[in-house]
Amino acid sequence: MENNHFDTEIIKTKNVNFYYGPFKALTDISMNFEKRKVTALIGPSGCGKSTLLRLLNRMNDLIAGARVEGEVLFEGMNIYDPEVDPVEVRRRVGMVFQKPNPFPKSIFNNITYGPRLTGTANKLDLEALAEISLKQAVLWDEVKDILGRSAMTLSGGQQQRLCIARALAMKPDILLMDEPTSALDPISTAKIEELIDELKKTYTIIIVTHNMQQAARISDKTGFFYIGKLIEYNATEKIFTNPDVKQTEDYITGRFG
Amino acid sequence: MTGQTVSGNMKRRYLKQHLFFGAVRLSAIILTLALGGILFYILANGIQVISWEFLTAPPTDSMTKGGIMPAILGTLYLTIGAITVALPLGVVAAIYLTEYAKQGKIVRAIRVGVNCLAGVPSVVFGLFGLGFFVVFLKFGSSILAGALTLGILILPTIIGAAEEALKGVPQTFREASLALGVSKWLTIWKIVLPNALPGILTGSILGIGRAAGETAPIMFTAAAFFTAKLPGSIFDEVMALPYHVYVLATAGTHIEETRPIQYGTVLVLVVLVLGIDLIAIVIRSYMRRNKRW
Amino acid sequence: MTRHQKEIIIKNVFFILSLVSILILGLIVVFLFREGLPLFREVSLRDFIFGMEWYPTYSPPSYGIWPLIVGSLIVTILSSLIAVPLGVLAAVYISEIAPPAIKEVLKAIIELLAGLPSVVLGFFGMVIIAPWLQETFDLPTGLNIVNASVILAIMAVPTISSISEDALYAVPNEFKEASYALGATKFETITRIIIPSALSGISTAVILGMARAIGETMVVLMVAGGAAALPESIFDSVRPMPASIAAEMGEAPFRSGHYHALFATGIVLFLMTLAFNLIADYISQKFKEVGSATL
Numbered sequence A: 001m002e003n004n005h006f007d008t009e010i011i012k013t014k015n016v017n018f019y020y021g022p023f024k025a026l027t028d029i030s031m032n033f034e035k036r037k038v039t040a041l042i043g044p045s046g047c048g049k050s051t052l053l054r055l056l057n058r059m060n061d062l063i064a065g066a067r068v069e070g071e072v073l074f075e076g077m078n079i080y081d082p083e084v085d086p087v088e089v090r091r092r093v094g095m096v097f098q099k100p101n102p103f104p105k106s107i108f109n110n111i112t113y114g115p116r117l118t119g120t121a122n123k124l125d126l127e128a129l130a131e132i133s134l135k136q137a138v139l140w141d142e143v144k145d146i147l148g149r150s151a152m153t154l155s156g157g158q159q160q161r162l163c164i165a166r167a168l169a170m171k172p173d174i175l176l177m178d179e180p181t182s183a184l185d186p187i188s189t190a191k192i193e194e195l196i197d198e199l200k201k202t203y204t205i206i207i208v209t210h211n212m213q214q215a216a217r218i219s220d221k222t223g224f225f226y227i228g229k230l231i232e233y234n235a236t237e238k239i240f241t242n243p244d245v246k247q248t249e250d251y252i253t254g255r256f257g
Numbered sequence B: 001m002t003g004q005t006v007s008g009n010m011k012r013r014y015l016k017q018h019l020f021f022g023a024v025r026l027s028a029i030i031l032t033l034a035l036g037g038i039l040f041y042i043l044a045n046g047i048q049v050i051s052w053e054f055l056t057a058p059p060t061d062s063m064t065k066g067g068i069m070p071a072i073l074g075t076l077y078l079t080i081g082a083i084t085v086a087l088p089l090g091v092v093a094a095i096y097l098t099e100y101a102k103q104g105k106i107v108r109a110i111r112v113g114v115n116c117l118a119g120v121p122s123v124v125f126g127l128f129g130l131g132f133f134v135v136f137l138k139f140g141s142s143i144l145a146g147a148l149t150l151g152i153l154i155l156p157t158i159i160g161a162a163e164e165a166l167k168g169v170p171q172t173f174r175e176a177s178l179a180l181g182v183s184k185w186l187t188i189w190k191i192v193l194p195n196a197l198p199g200i201l202t203g204s205i206l207g208i209g210r211a212a213g214e215t216a217p218i219m220f221t222a223a224a225f226f227t228a229k230l231p232g233s234i235f236d237e238v239m240a241l242p243y244h245v246y247v248l249a250t251a252g253t254h255i256e257e258t259r260p261i262q263y264g265t266v267l268v269l270v271v272l273v274l275g276i277d278l279i280a281i282v283i284r285s286y287m288r289r290n291k292r293w
Numbered sequence C: 001m002t003r004h005q006k007e008i009i010i011k012n013v014f015f016i017l018s019l020v021s022i023l024i025l026g027l028i029v030v031f032l033f034r035e036g037l038p039l040f041r042e043v044s045l046r047d048f049i050f051g052m053e054w055y056p057t058y059s060p061p062s063y064g065i066w067p068l069i070v071g072s073l074i075v076t077i078l079s080s081l082i083a084v085p086l087g088v089l090a091a092v093y094i095s096e097i098a099p100p101a102i103k104e105v106l107k108a109i110i111e112l113l114a115g116l117p118s119v120v121l122g123f124f125g126m127v128i129i130a131p132w133l134q135e136t137f138d139l140p141t142g143l144n145i146v147n148a149s150v151i152l153a154i155m156a157v158p159t160i161s162s163i164s165e166d167a168l169y170a171v172p173n174e175f176k177e178a179s180y181a182l183g184a185t186k187f188e189t190i191t192r193i194i195i196p197s198a199l200s201g202i203s204t205a206v207i208l209g210m211a212r213a214i215g216e217t218m219v220v221l222m223v224a225g226g227a228a229a230l231p232e233s234i235f236d237s238v239r240p241m242p243a244s245i246a247a248e249m250g251e252a253p254f255r256s257g258h259y260h261a262l263f264a265t266g267i268v269l270f271l272m273t274l275a276f277n278l279i280a281d282y283i284s285q286k287f288k289e290v291g292s293a294t295l
C-alpha cells in the first residue's frame, strides 16, 4: 500500500452498547477504523449497521430515548464525553445518507451550507470551495453552468454526488456513507464507486452496503454484523475468500437462513 | 478538539441559539399568561356573583338585578338547533368527500367552498341570516333563524373534523369488509362510521362550543335585548349569553351598575364554552392514547 | 330496487348534500347583493368606497366607508405585527423544541385561547386594557387601535400557530438530518432549513390569521372606540367595517339607504376575506401539488 502511516487508526469504538429505549441494538462493539481506508459494514437488514454508523458522528443523539454505553475514540478523544460538542463532531465526521437528501435550495447553496455556518462568508472563497468539492465529487462538469438551479431538479445519481460534495465541502476527516448507492441505477452506482476509490486517498471512508460485490470491489476491510454483534472484522480479501467464521461465509455466499 | 478561532465562532453560534430559544420560550410564556390572566380575572370577578338565584332567575328592574336564566336557556336552544342542522349535513358531506368522491374538479370546488365558508366573517353570517332567514323566508328574528345561521357557521368545522376522523379509519378495515361482499354503503355504515365516531364527536363538541360563544351572527337573527317570557316556539326571539354580555357592557345607562352581572354572565359563558372545549380536548387525547389500531 | 340502484341513489344524495356548502356560499353572495346593491341607486361605487364621510343618519346622509376600510386595515396590520411572531415562534416551540409534556399543555392552552368567545375578549379589553391604556398614556379613551389590535392578536395567534405547526411538522426529517450531519446547530437547522421549507404553510397561516382579524366583529365593536374618521395615531379610535355593521344594523330602518349601505359594507368585507382565503388556499394547494421538492 502506498499510504503507509504509523498512526493508522483514526476512530475506534470500545465496548460499545447501544439502546433504543429498552431495545438493545448493538452489543459490545469494539472496532478500529483505519485512516485513509475504506471500511465496509455488511450484514442482514436490522443488524445495526446504520446504528453503528450514526454512532460515529452522534447522529443518534437526535433520537429520543437513545442511549450509548462504552467509548467512541476519535483521534484518542471520547466523542461521548460530556465536554464534547456533537456539532463539532459532525463537522469533522461527514455523512451521506441512503436516500439523496439535498436541501430544497440551489446547488450552490447546498454545497456552501456547511462552510457558511462555520463562518466562511466571502463569496470568492465559497465559489472556490464549491468548485473544488464538486470536482472531487465528479459533478462539476455536469452542473457548473446551473449552480443557481434547485438541487431538486437533478437526477438521483447527481443528487447523491451533490450530497457527497456537500459533505466534502466541510473538509471532514471521515466520511460515513449509509448505503449511498442503493437508490441509484448501475451507471450512477459505478460513478460513485469510482469516486470512493478516488476519495480514499484523502479521506477515511466507512460505508454500509447490502451489495456484496460492491463491498468486495471498493473496501479494504469489512465487518460483518449479525443481530447487533460484530461477528467478523477482517481484510476484505480474507472475508470474501476465506472467512474465519462460518456465519460470515454463509451470509456472503447467500446461504443465510 | 478545536482551535481558538473556531471555538470563538462556536460561542457566537450558541449565543444566537440561546437568544432564539429565549424568544421562543417567551412567546409560549406570553400565551400562557394571556390565557391564565384572562381566566383568572374573569373567575375572580365573576365568582362572587354566581348563586343559585343568578343562574335560575330572570333579570329584574330593567336588567339591573336578578339572574340570567333566560339567556342561558336561549343559548342552549340556539346551540342545540345549530348542531342539529350542522351535524347531519357536515357528516354526510364529509362521507361523500372521503368515501365516494374521486379527486377532481367538483371535489376541489367543494373543498374551496368549505374553506371559503369557514373564512366568512361572523357578522357577514349575521347579515346573510337577516337577509335570507329573517326577511326572505319570513322567519322573523327567531330561534329558528338564529339556529340556522349558527348551523351554517359551524358547518365547515364539522365537515373538517368528520373528514379527518373518516380518513383516520385504516383502509384495511374497508377492504376487509368490501372483500366479504358487503356493499359500500353498509361498509360505511357498519364499519367506517362507528370507528370514526369519537373523532366526529370531538369535532361536533368543538362546533357546539363555537356556536355557543358567537354573538354577531345572532344579533340580527335571534337575540333579544330582553324578553319578559320564555320562548314558546321556535319562532320566538330569545336572550342569549354572549349578546347579554354585549348589551349590558355597552348599551344603556346602567353600565357601571350592572358590572357584577356582566362579570357573572361572562363567567357562565366562559365556563360553558371552555368546558365544552375541554371535554373535546380530553376525549381526543384519550382517544389518541388508546388507539385500537 | 336492486342493491346496485340503492348504492347509486345513496351516492347521489350524498353528493347533492355535500354541495350545500357551495350553495350557502352562493346564497350568501346573492342575499348580500340583493340587500346591498340598491344602495348604488343613491351613491356611486366610487363615492361609497373612497368617500371620506360616514354619516348614514344625517340628512342628506353620506355613505363613504373609506374611514371604515382604513380602520379595518389598520387594526388588522397592527394585530398581525403582534400575532405573527408570537404565533410562529409558539409553533416552532411546539414542533421543534418543547419536551412532550409541555408541548401537550401548550397545545391545549392555544386551543382554549381559540375557544374564548370574542365577546369575552372584547369585554376584557373594555374593562381591563382600556382603563390601563387610558391612565398609562394619559389618553381621552382607552378604546382605540392599540387595544383592538392587542385583543385581535390574541384571537389570531391560535390560527397562525396551529397551521404553522402543521407546516413545520410536515418538513421531511431528511432535511433536518442532512443539516445536523453538516454540523449545524439546532437553531441553524430551524432557521435555515425547517422554517424556509415550511414557508408556504406559514404564509397560509399568516393570511388566515389576518383574515380572522379583519372579519372579527365583537372585539372591534367593543374596544376600537367607534370613531368613523381617519386615525392620526395608534391611540385614536376607529370604526372598522364589522363594528359599523353590528352597531348600526339594529337601528337602520328596514331597507332604508342606511340598511342597504350596511349590507354593501358587508359585501366589501366579504370580498376582502374571500380574497384572503382564496390566496391562502392557492398557496397551500400549490404547496401540496409540488410537495417539498421545488420549494
Ligand SMILES: Nc1ncnc2c1ncn2[C@@H]1O[C@H](COP(=O)(O)OP(=O)(O)OP(=O)(O)O)[C@@H](O)[C@H]1O
Pocket: A020, A023, A025, A043, A044, A045, A046, A047, A048, A049, A050, A051, A052, A063
Ligand atoms: N429510531 C429507532 N427507534 C427504535 N429502534 C430502532 C430505531 N432505528 C433502528 N431501530 C432498530 O434497531 C435495529 C438496528 O437498526 P439499523 O437501522 O441499525 O439496521 P441496519 O443494519 O442499518 O438495517 P438495514 O440494512 O435495513 O438498513 C433494528 O432492529 C431496528 O428496528
Ligand SMILES: [Mg+2]
Pocket: A049, A050, A051, A178, A208
Ligand atoms: Mg440501515
